[in-house]
Amino acid sequence: MMRNRYMRFIAAGMSFVLAALGSGCSAPSGAENTVLPQEASMEEIAKGSVNSGASLHDPQVIVAEDGTYYCYGTHMTAATSSDLIKWDTWADGVNGSNKIYDNLLAEPFDAFSFVGKNEQNGYSVWAPSVIYNKKTGKYWMYFCTTSSYIKSNIVLATSDNIGGPYHYEKTIIYSGFAKSDLNLTNFCEIMGEDAATRNRYVSGGAYNNQLWPNAIDPAMFYDADDRLWMVYGSWSGGIFILELDQETGEPIHPVTDDESEVDAYFGKRLIGGFHHSIEGPYIHYDKATGYYYLFLSYGNLQADGGYQIRVLRSENPDGPYVDATGNSLGIKGDLDSYADYGVKLMGNYTLPSLNVTYMAPGGQSTFEGADGKLYIVYHQRFKNNGEFHSVRVHQMAMNEDGWPCVFPFATNGESLSEEGYKTKDIQGTIYVVDHGLEVNNLVNEPVECKFADGNITGGITGTYEVKEGTNFITIKSGDVTFKGVMVEMTDEAGNNTFCISAAGDNNHSIWGVRYGKTSDQ
Numbered sequence: 001m002m003r004n005r006y007m008r009f010i011a012a013g014m015s016f017v018l019a020a021l022g023s024g025c026s027a028p029s030g031a032e033n034t035v036l037p038q039e040a041s042m043e044e045i046a047k048g049s050v051n052s053g054a055s056l057h058d059p060q061v062i063v064a065e066d067g068t069y070y071c072y073g074t075h076m077t078a079a080t081s082s083d084l085i086k087w088d089t090w091a092d093g094v095n096g097s098n099k100i101y102d103n104l105l106a107e108p109f110d111a112f113s114f115v116g117k118n119e120q121n122g123y124s125v126w127a128p129s130v131i132y133n134k135k136t137g138k139y140w141m142y143f144c145t146t147s148s149y150i151k152s153n154i155v156l157a158t159s160d161n162i163g164g165p166y167h168y169e170k171t172i173i174y175s176g177f178a179k180s181d182l183n184l185t186n187f188c189e190i191m192g193e194d195a196a197t198r199n200r201y202v203s204g205g206a207y208n209n210q211l212w213p214n215a216i217d218p219a220m221f222y223d224a225d226d227r228l229w230m231v232y233g234s235w236s237g238g239i240f241i242l243e244l245d246q247e248t249g250e251p252i253h254p255v256t257d258d259e260s261e262v263d264a265y266f267g268k269r270l271i272g273g274f275h276h277s278i279e280g281p282y283i284h285y286d287k288a289t290g291y292y293y294l295f296l297s298y299g300n301l302q303a304d305g306g307y308q309i310r311v312l313r314s315e316n317p318d319g320p321y322v323d324a325t326g327n328s329l330g331i332k333g334d335l336d337s338y339a340d341y342g343v344k345l346m347g348n349y350t351l352p353s354l355n356v357t358y359m360a361p362g363g364q365s366t367f368e369g370a371d372g373k374l375y376i377v378y379h380q381r382f383k384n385n386g387e388f389h390s391v392r393v394h395q396m397a398m399n400e401d402g403w404p405c406v407f408p409f410a411t412n413g414e415s416l417s418e419e420g421y422k423t424k425d426i427q428g429t430i431y432v433v434d435h436g437l438e439v440n441n442l443v444n445e446p447v448e449c450k451f452a453d454g455n456i457t458g459g460i461t462g463t464y465e466v467k468e469g470t471n472f473i474t475i476k477s478g479d480v481t482f483k484g485v486m487v488e489m490t491d492e493a494g495n496n497t498f499c500i501s502a503a504g505d506n507n508h509s510i511w512g513v514r515y516g517k518t519s520d521q
Contacts, residue, residue, distance in 0.1 A: 035425045036488075036498050037516030045515050047355040048493030050410050054079040054087035056391045057301075058127040058280060058363035059377045060219065062139075064162050067370040071377065071391060072128040072141070074363075076100050078163075084375065084393040084411050094125045101157060102165040111155045111168050114177075114184045115147040127280075129365075130162070131220040133228075135246045141166045142230060144216040150207055151176030152215045153185075154232060156249045172250050173232070173242075173266070175215035176207045190253060191265055201265070209236040210274050211331070213266055219282045219365060220244065223292070223317040231270070231294070234279035238272030238331065239296065241283075241318050261330050270294060270319050271312065273331040276338045277439070282365040283317070286374075289402040294321045295376070296342060297362035303381040304441035307360035310342035311404055324403060324505050339439045343507050345376075345406050347435050348383075349444045351513055353493045357383035357443055361392070373415075374398075376406055383443070396501070399483040400472045405501035407487055408433075408511040414489035420469040421486060423454050430500070430512040432460055437507060446513070473500060480506050494518070 056073030063069055069081045076098050079087040091100045104111055105123070118124045128143035138158045146152035154173040157166035174185035179202055182188065191197050201212055213233040220230050228246050233239040240263075242251040254262050261269040271294070272278040280297035291313040299306035312321035312328065320328045327333075329341040350357040364378035373395055380392040395414060396406040407414070431446035447459025456462045462477030466486075475482040484502025491497045491513070500512035 035421070036428065036514065037496050039428045040495070040515040040517045042352065044517065045353050046493040046495050046518075047353055049354055049356045050085065050492045052085065052087050052391050052393075052410075054089045054391045055379075055389055056087075056089075057379050057389065058217065059379060059391045060127075060129045060282075060365040061367045061375070061377050061393075062130045062132070062162060063367065063370055069369075070130070070162055072100070072130055073379070073391070074126045074128075076125050076128065076143075079391070080163075083413075084369065087391055094123050100128075100164045100166060102167055104157070104166075104168050111145050111153075111171060114153055114171070114174055114181065115145050115151050118147050127217045127363075129219045131222075131228075132162075133246060134222075134226065139166070140220070140249060142172075142218040142220060144218065144232075146214075146216055148176065149214060149235065150209045154215045154218050154230075158249075169249065173215045175213055175236070175266075176209070178202055178206055187265065212237040212263075213240050217280050221283045221285055221292075221317075223285055224287075224290075227317070229283070229317050231281040231283050233272070233281060235272075235275050235277060237266075237269065237274075238276075239270045239278060239281045239294075240267045241270055242267035243318075261332075268318050269330055270321055271296070271329050271341075272335070272338070274335050276335050278338065280363050284366040285317070286398065286402075289398055291315065291402055292317050292321075293366075293404060294319075295345075295364050295366060297364065298339065298342070298344075299360070299362070299439045301360060301362060303359045303383065303385070303387060305360055306347070306439040306441055307362040307381075308347035308435075308439065309345045309361055309364050309376070309378060309406075311345055312342050313403070324503060324507050339437050340507070343403060343503050343509060344435050344437055345404065345503075345509050347438070347444060348442065349433050349435065349511075351408065351433065351446055351491075351511075352431055353491050353495050353497075353513075353515065355493070356385070359383050359441075359443075360389075366396075374404075375411065376404075395487075397471070397485045397487070399485050399503060400467065400474075401483045401503075403483065403503040405485045405503055405509070407485075407489060407501055408499050408513055409489055409491045409497070412490045414487055416471045416485070416487055420471055421466050421473075422468050423464070423466040426451050426464065426466060426473070426486070426498075427453075428514050430498075430514045433511045434460075435509045435511075449512075451514075473502065475500075475502055475510070480504050480508070482508075482510055484510075484512075 058074045078091040079089045081087045141157045159166040214236040218232040228244045256264040282295045284293045314321040360381040379389045395411045449458040482502035482504040496516040498514040
């Protein structure tokens, strides 16, 4: 492993204060010495955005052998893409004509025998996740069927082909059961008939969702030893993890250990509980850093619900997962202050070149592209556009300390510089967005800053230093240290930009954008 290359900066109680927009920054007189394109004035910055052509909640991407990207989302929506920019939807809706599955809606409706129908008298199918099983040579799709925020289950379907059709095989985890319908689940088969054991999960005759999960949002991954795991959960009792049997697809149930927050039926709790707004887990194992990264959505998914993307990491697949301050958040932690935990990668934001304000990013997952680059995919809402949402893909890269940094704009074929940069290369007006830690509907606005000779003035004040010949940059402001990655990319309006994405040791992330002139200016 290459973990020893990375340093962990642990600092609690840091503050990062942004001054008011319009601080009077201007282009530096020494801008002609930079390797970056000549700076564009505010009037020269084009405004625009991109439309991916697909609307998928909770998207997860898997790459086919021919390099085609398959994206699956809630309500059994599916789309494909060859460039990660434009997506073609080819399946949508839980109905008999959907080509993703074959027997899901056939008698005797086994996948819905416990949860039943939803409030609209239909069937709910959420958050499918597909992985290629190395042992069976089949594609496995786990997804959830549900009828309430408590009553759900996770099921397995398999296919010989990445695009399906997927055949329902079995239901493996149930939540929301009570004494009256326990016989409709696999609980007694796994846990036995003992009343004391049953009462662990059922309180006052009802399911105790403050301590135990809502069985939705499954996501699978292989660890460094090729063991297969599933992470799942939403609000309720938190986020849980179980190892999977690669032959049967069923969980390998552990032995209960309350001190370590391990439960024989549901697995190990990684974070959350008591119905706090943490959901949409996805774990990415990164061979270069040797870490496992737990990506999460905080908040409510509506446009004004404060939805956002967070990340924690661990040296082990089943945790403990910690943030940049070195802290985690289990059932015994300070859950009422859950917003302070986890590195916030992005929330609501706008930038000078965007003609829309981006709201409520979440339902995220990550994948390695056919080009070997690392990407994050999620659904994006927009200000003043109701609950319309669109699938988005951004490239991301690990910083010098091994934390993921998401690039500010939708991917457009950008690559990290092979030559890297020097501190003196980074000059000019850079618009900086601090994503903060709040879970609310406020928009993180950019502030105008001047970078020159290692110093930052304007909307923020501090210093910066580039690790010569690399894409790594360190920014210090007050007591906070941000470690970032630099990249040149075309933004969503066609502008040439130089971007900084950095994670701080206070769990904040910042983005910086410098706009350059285009060839026709």
